[in-house]
Amino acid sequence: MANPTVRVGDVVPTGTFWYVPYTPETDDLAACGVPTKISTDAWKGKKVVLISVPGAFTPTCHANHLPPYIQKYDEFKAKGVDQIAVVTANDAFVMSGWGKALGFKDKTFPQILPLSDPTAAWTSQLGLSVDLSKANELGLGLRTSRFALILDDLKITYLGVEPARGVTVSGADAVLAAL
Amino acid sequence: MANPTVRVGDVVPTGTFWYVPYTPETDDLAACGVPTKISTDAWKGKKVVLISVPGAFTPTCHANHLPPYIQKYDEFKAKGVDQIAVVTANDAFVMSGWGKALGFKDKSQLTETFPQILPLSDPTAAWTSQLGLSVDLSKANELGLGLRTSRFALILDDLKITYLGVEPARGVTVSGADAVLAAL
Numbered sequence: 001m002a003n004p005t006v007r008v009g010d011v012v013p014t015g016t017f018w019y020v021p022y023t024p025e026t027d028d029l030a031a032c033g034v035p036t037k038i039s040t041d042a043w044k045g046k047k048v049v050l051i052s053v054p055g056a057f058t059p060t061c062h063a064n065h066l067p068p069y070i071q072k073y074d075e076f077k078a079k080g081v082d083q084i085a086v087v088t089a090n091d092a093f094v095m096s097g098w099g100k101a102l103g104f105k106d107k108t109f110p111q112i113l114p115l116s117d118p119t120a121a122w123t124s125q126l127g128l129s130v131d132l133s134k135a136n137e138l139g140l141g142l143r144t145s146r147f148a149l150i151l152d153d154l155k156i157t158y159l160g161v162e163p164a165r166g167v168t169v170s171g172a173d174a175v176l177a178a179l
Numbered sequence: 180m181a182n183p184t185v186r187v188g189d190v191v192p193t194g195t196f197w198y199v200p201y202t203p204e205t206d207d208l209a210a211c212g213v214p215t216k217i218s219t220d221a222w223k224g225k226k227v228v229l230i231s232v233p234g235a236f237t238p239t240c241h242a243n244h245l246p247p248y249i250q251k252y253d254e255f256k257a258k259g260v261d262q263i264a265v266v267t268a269n270d271a272f273v274m275s276g277w278g279k280a281l282g283f284k285d286k287s288q289l290t291e292t293f294p295q296i297l298p299l300s301d302p303t304a305a306w307t308s309q310l311g312l313s314v315d316l317s318k319a320n321e322l323g324l325g326l327r328t329s330r331f332a333l334i335l336d337d338l339k340i341t342y343l344g345v346e347p348a349r350g351v352t353v354s355g356a357d358a359v360l361a362a363l
Contacts, residue, residue: 097236118323139302
């Protein structure tokens with residue numbers, strides 16, 4: 001299990017992620033887009049929910065963790081959330097494909113940004129990466145652990161790190177209750 | 180570009196891949212499956228087409244490279260191909276999701292009219308490196324792509340390479356469905 005080195009009240013370190021912005025032209029699962037960078041600076045002055053999972057398309061299962069965030073998107077907006085994002089150590093292309101598969105879209109639909117934190121660089125600064133290299137030979141490597149946090153102007157106001165398999169403190173209901 | 184250390188006539192090194200077998204229960208994109216290993220030994224005595232791309236969901240684009248293999252699946256079967264597989268260095272879960280997104284299915288599909296393309300994971304490009312066919316994309320950009328499998332296709336007959344098409348640049352030519360069909 002990850003050992004966070006940050007706590008509620010801390011300001012998160014500055015970080016840069018990659019993602020493929022949604023466009024109607026690239027909405028089809030077979031179409032690709034162009035990855036671009038986004039910095040945590042984009043979240044200054046905003047209320048952000050950031051979810052992290054060990055990998056795209058992986059169990060717990062991704063049927064259990066992300067879809068409630070999509071279904072309850074309006075509830076998050078009603079509580080003043082400006083942005084919901086999900087991050088893994090997968091590359092930006094995989095995150096884009098996964099996002100499309102799960103039904104993320106841009107502004108007119110649930111606006112969940114699928115972010116790539118290559119080599120879990122930023123997440124490691126929070127003590128929230130997990131080394132899955134030795135767990136098996138699947139080649140999963142260094143990954144981001146399963147957690148959710150609420151940022152208010154880059155300050156952590158909620159940090160829910162899953163202690164074991166399953167979705168509890170990092171799930172949509174737990175985060176909504178904390179907003 | 181990759182510099183292959185194997186050539187037509189060579190027997191490929193033994194290798195192990197991971198993949199998530201298709202089942203009707205896990206057909207939905209939101210469902211996961213259980214990764215399992217498969218060895219190149221499974222291809223003994225068989226005719227196999229193995230395609231490799233740098234990553235799932237990436238340009239050239241995956242709209243251009245894999246779909247023709249799916250569309251022309253029957254032509255491959257008619258030429259005696261026992262198995263078509265695609266390999267990348269992505270993990271088995273990503274390969275499974277990508278396969279579902281592109282429409283790969285397994286033999287247990289209700290009819291044989293659906294393509295049987297195995298989505299294989301070669302973690303850290305370990306096996307592909309033994310062929311001199313991995314490519315280090317770590318420095319190319321900050322995307323974090325790392326060591327990947329290059330873009331190629333090969334035909335194996337009882338584990339011996341009978342065709343090797345390594346793409347020299349962007350685009351799909353010698354590793355594409357038409358080129359491989361012509362070589363069968």
